[in-house]
Amino acid sequence: MTRRFVRRMVGIVVAFILVISLVIVAIAWLVGTLLRQDLGSSILPAIAIVIALFVISRLGRGIRGATEPLGDLVEASARVEAGEVGAQVAVRGPREIRALARAFNSMSSRLASDTDQRRRFLADVSHELRTPLTVIQGSVEGMLDGLYPADRAHLERLLSETHQLERLVDDLRTLSLTDAGALELHRDVVDLPALAAEVVAGFEPQAAAEGVTLTTDLEDVPSISVDGRRVRQVIGNLLSNAIRHTPGEGRVTLRVRRIGEAVELEVADTGAGMDPEAASRAFDRFWRSGDTAGAGLGLAIVRDLVRAHGGDVALESALGAGTVVRCRFPLVSPSESAGS
Numbered sequence: 001m002t003r004r005f006v007r008r009m010v011g012i013v014v015a016f017i018l019v020i021s022l023v024i025v026a027i028a029w030l031v032g033t034l035l036r037q038d039l040g041s042s043i044l045p046a047i048a049i050v051i052a053l054f055v056i057s058r059l060g061r062g063i064r065g066a067t068e069p070l071g072d073l074v075e076a077s078a079r080v081e082a083g084e085v086g087a088q089v090a091v092r093g094p095r096e097i098r099a100l101a102r103a104f105n106s107m108s109s110r111l112a113s114d115t116d117q118r119r120r121f122l123a124d125v126s127h128e129l130r131t132p133l134t135v136i137q138g139s140v141e142g143m144l145d146g147l148y149p150a151d152r153a154h155l156e157r158l159l160s161e162t163h164q165l166e167r168l169v170d171d172l173r174t175l176s177l178t179d180a181g182a183l184e185l186h187r188d189v190v191d192l193p194a195l196a197a198e199v200v201a202g203f204e205p206q207a208a209a210e211g212v213t214l215t216t217d218l219e220d221v222p223s224i225s226v227d228g229r230r231v232r233q234v235i236g237n238l239l240s241n242a243i244r245h246t247p248g249e250g251r252v253t254l255r256v257r258r259i260g261e262a263v264e265l266e267v268a269d270t271g272a273g274m275d276p277e278a279a280s281r282a283f284d285r286f287w288r289s290g291d292t293a294g295a296g297l298g299l300a301i302v303r304d305l306v307r308a309h310g311g312d313v314a315l316e317s318a319l320g321a322g323t324v325v326r327c328r329f330p331l332v333s334p335s336e337s338a339g340s
Contacts, residue, residue, distance in 0.1 A: 069093035073104055086112030121285065125172065132161040132168075171297045174233075175285065178304040185227040185308060192263055192329070193218035193256045195228060199235040200254055203243065211248030214239075217255040221263050224329050230305050231329075235265065237298040238325055242269040245323070262311065262328040269324075274317040282315050302327065 072089045079087040087108055091101045139158055142148040177183040200216055207214040235254070242252045246269045255266040274282065285300045303313045306327045317323040 069097045069101060073101065076104065076108070080108060080111070085115050129165070129168065132164045135161045168297075171301055174301055175297065175304065178308060183304075183308050185230060187225045187227055189223045190226050190228045190231065191223050192221060192226075192231070192265065195232060196235055196254055196256055196265065199232055199239065203236075203239045206240075207243050207252065210243055210246070211250075212243050212246050213249075213251045214243070215251065215253045217253060217257075219255075219257045221256060221258045222331055224263050224331060226309055226329055230308070234302050234305050234327060235267075237302050238265075238267040238327075241298045242267050242271070242323070242325075245269060245271040247271065259328060261331050263331065265327045265329070267325050268322060270322045273319045273321045273323055275319055279315060279317045279323075282317070283313070299325070 069090070069092050076087045076089045085108065088105050089101050091098050091105070093101070136158055139148060139154060139161075143150045143154065148154050174183070196218060197216060200214060204214055239252065239254065246252055250270040252267065252269045255264075255268070257264055257266075283299050283303045285297060299315075302325070306313045306329070309329055311327060311329045313328075314326045315323065316326075
């Protein structure tokens with residue numbers, strides 16, 4: 001493919017050179033005629049030949065310097081098409097060709113990275129789905145074989161596993177919508193402190209069962225235009241994650257306050273905290289620190305949902321000092337700002 005491409009380029013340039021040479025000779029003949037000189041004895045054809053040879057040599061070097069790197073790009077593109085993602089080419093040739101080669105290498109690297117992430121993502125999803133399915137299947141088979149009674153305790157366990165499956169499927173759907181840019185936000189004017197208080201009240205039994213004190217610090221802030229259901233999901237993920245990583249007699253605090261032209265939602269815990277590497281990967285999908293429970297999607301969803309509202313998320317953590325996650329929602333939504 002590369003050789004065919006080079007041959008075609010050479011043919012085009014040779015044809016172009018021949019046309020230029022004919023034009024130069026025609027001009028020389030015309031000038032000689034106008035000066036009433038015999039074309040055979042005129043010096044102008046010799047000058048035309050010299051100019052043509054010079055142009056041919058310059059174009060020859062130029063085409064060689066351009067077609068070889070372009071041929072490399074054609075070959076590398078064919079390799080990527082054949083499934084060899086991550087193929088790279090040497091950066092050489094004219095400035096424009098070098099820029100094209102750098103862009104191709106960057107695109108190919110991102111494609112390889114995205115392919116690896118997709119493969120890991122599918123493997124992680126399969127693992128997370130298999131765990132509750134295995135429990136459900138084993139329990140149902142045990143009941144059918146008479147090993148387990150179909151009593152309330154066993155049925156509640158099955159129900160808990162189905163809820164886990166439901167949450168995982170909902171989380172995966174949220175992630176897929178944000179990746180595709182198809183996440184729809186049904187904005188409404190929301191009193192964030194009131195919404196936060198409702199969510200906290202729902203988590204109080206779980207916190208009490210874990211021996212964790214759940215407190216709030218809710219300031220009076222302006223209402224914001226957000227999707228209440230999605231913000232409730234953000235708060236729920238933050239509280240669930242904080243309670244899970246806080247030992248007994250620990251504390252989880254939810255704060256709402258105004259910071260400039262934004263409303264900040266903060267969830268702080270007194271858990272073991274994270275080292276710098278763990279903190280830097282806290283928002284990665286399916287990443288979990290140590291043997292902690294959960295699918296590792298909570299903070300990734302928090303980040304995506306807050307960014308979908310035009311806000312931002314920050315995390316601070318240190319070993320032995322707990323973890324703080326701050327989400328800021330703008331007082332004016334991006335759509336309202338664009339409309340004004």
